[in-house]
Amino acid sequence: MKRSFLMVALLAGLGLAGCSAVTSGDGANDDKVQITYARGTDTTGATDILVEAFEKEHPEIDVVVREMPSDTGESHNQYVTMFSGKSPEVDVFDADIVWSAEFGQANYVLPLDRLIERDQVDMDAYFPATVEAGRYNGRQYAMPGYADAGLLYYRTDITDQVPETWDELEQLAQENMGKEGTKFGYLMQAAQYEGIVTNAIEYIYSYGGQVLDANGNVVINSPEAIEGLEKMIDITNSDFVPNNILNFMEIDTESSFNEGNAVYARNWPYLNDTANDPEISKVAGNVGIATLPAGSEGAASSLGGWMRMINRYSDEVEASWTFVKWMSGEEGQKISALEGGKAPTLEALYEDEEITDVSAVLASEDFYDSLQNAIPRPITPIYPEISDIMQIELSKALAGEITAEEAVERMETKMKAALESVTN
The missing domain is CATH 3.40.190.10 (Periplasmic binding protein-like II)
Structure with a gap:
């Protein structure tokens, strides 16, 4: 019409x-x-x-x-x-x-x-x-x-157990690692780029934390955000992820999972297409999809699109x-x-x-x-600056250079300064 x-x-x-x-x-x-x-x-x-x-x-x-x-x-x-x-x-x-x-x-x-x-x-x-x-x-x-939206992928030929919480993921990743020739229990994105931000948001929000509130105020320095980040640090430093997980981006997760190296993996919906393509994937036909594990306040997936x-x-x-x-x-x-x-x-x-x-x-x-x-990732007119701040401090925390408490304190200080420079 x-x-x-x-x-x-x-x-x-x-x-x-x-x-x-x-x-x-x-x-x-x-x-x-x-x-x-x-x-x-x-x-x-x-x-x-x-x-x-x-x-x-x-x-x-x-x-x-x-x-x-x-x-x-x-x-x-x-x-x-x-x-x-x-x-x-x-x-x-x-x-x-x-x-x-x-x-x-x-x-x-x-x-x-x-x-x-x-x-x-x-x-x-x-x-x-x-x-x-x-x-x-x-x-x-x-x-x-x-x-x-972020999803959890898993090998159906290895397990039918889908972890409901991050704690269960740690347990199941450890128990199933090594089966069917796998080298790792879990894959994620932890390199210093946008992917570390989307992964961190999923941990932080699943424990009830936030980065900015509805009014654009910086609220990342909270017990809930610290708890979520501590869980991310625990998993990143576990022995069921690759030693070079701090270099992993989406493409690294995709290639490693498709090579049959891991039991569980966090990635975006596109991975389902390549993982089930027998011409490029060794795990085609043996891939399950699930929501990401929950923290104390439920599951959270970073929004893309x-x-x-x-x-x-x-x-x-x-x-x-x-x-x-x-x-x-x-x-x-x-x-x-x-x-x-x-x-x-x-x-x-x-x-x-x-x-x-x-x-x-x-x-x-x-x-x-x-x-x-x-x-959604933080809704702010200076998102690139906020993302850069998060990438730097998250990387230091995952590398063990600073604690989760120090990371959120530093992010809070830098984010507030960045936002104030825009309004002044």
């Missing part, structure tokens, strides 16, 4: 620019609007199918796809350059979940609250963390796109919103799941058998539960 465009007066009231029609070379108006959608490299072809389906339903809008670098950091820097110069060259773009506060505070992206309210979009239909990740300072700057945002300086806001709303709705997310294997952020889509047939991950109740328990 075609969507009517807002009247100029209404757009002005919202602080939005009106839509302009695409004209042919001789100046004739062909009653079409063109928008540019920027996203990273897509090797699945799902984007083309998505755009084709949208344009069929909305023939008044043409979508031009602009491919951004596959490196997230490079894409981020290009967007910052673009938007700081108030360029309208991109209308809609895919955003990493940690960008919302930064881009919102910098006035790079359009707040969507009035549009959401006007069109009665049910934000409660999405997993809570995917909505929270796009919200900053009381405003919604992004619509949920697709999600990732991407969101959809609208450039504040877009000349085609109404058409851009129509596209974002459609991509984030059931039809758009279903195409992304079926054609691109992307995990939906709409809870109801996990009842769709077409989607759950795509992969064992999407059919897994444990993955659904992981999304329900998902924790």
Whole structure:
């Protein structure tokens, strides 16, 4: 069904620019609007199918796809350059979940609250963390796109025991290490990069700790956060993980698990695909999926994934919103799941058998539960600085250079200073 465009007066009231029609070379108006959608490299072809389906339903809008670098950091820097110069060259773009506060505070992206309210979009239909990740300072700057969440993988040919707690993981990893030629009981990500932050959040929050509270205050120096970090230190320094675990990133976990070296492993949903590919994995057909173990306050999975945002300086806001709303709705997310294997952020889509047939991950109740328990990384306009602080101090703690108490104290001091430098 075609969507009517807002009247100029209404757009002005919202602080939005009106839509302009695409004209042919001789100046004739062909009653079409063109928008540019920027996203990273897509090797699945799902984007083309998505755009084709949208344009069929909305023939008044043409979508031009602009491919951004596959490196997230490079894409981020290009967007910052673009938007700081108030360029309208991109209308809609895919955003990493940690960008919302930064881009919102910098006035790079359009707040969507009035549009959401006007069109009665049910934000409660999405997993809570995917909505929270796009919200900053009381405003919604992004619509949920697709999600990732940390999962526990295990060898079903070795054990059918899934550890419910971190304590049980330690016990089972130790007991089963060595069976079926395994060298390790557990694999994780502990190198000094973003992965150490996502892993740490899962420990800290499972024991009731936090990094920042809902108001952006630094609250990491708490008994709960210390307890979670101490558990992470214990596991990292156990004899059932590799001696070089402090160098492990996702790719190292993936390759080692697929080589048959470990009983249990923490990684993202993508590992299920490679682990069950007999051409590249020695454990294909013997892989189980579960939620991550719980601490004293339950299980927690770090949220990954991407969101959809609208450039504040877009000349085609109404058409851009129509596209974002459609991509984030059931039809758009279903195409992304079926054609691109992307995990939906709409809870109801996990009842769709077409989607759950795509992969064992999407059919897994444990993955659904992981999304329900998902924790966004700290929502702050200076997330890169917060992440760097955490990486440095977490690495020192895991290496035994400082205690968990010292690590959270140092993180607290540095985070507060970093946040104060922004507000002053």
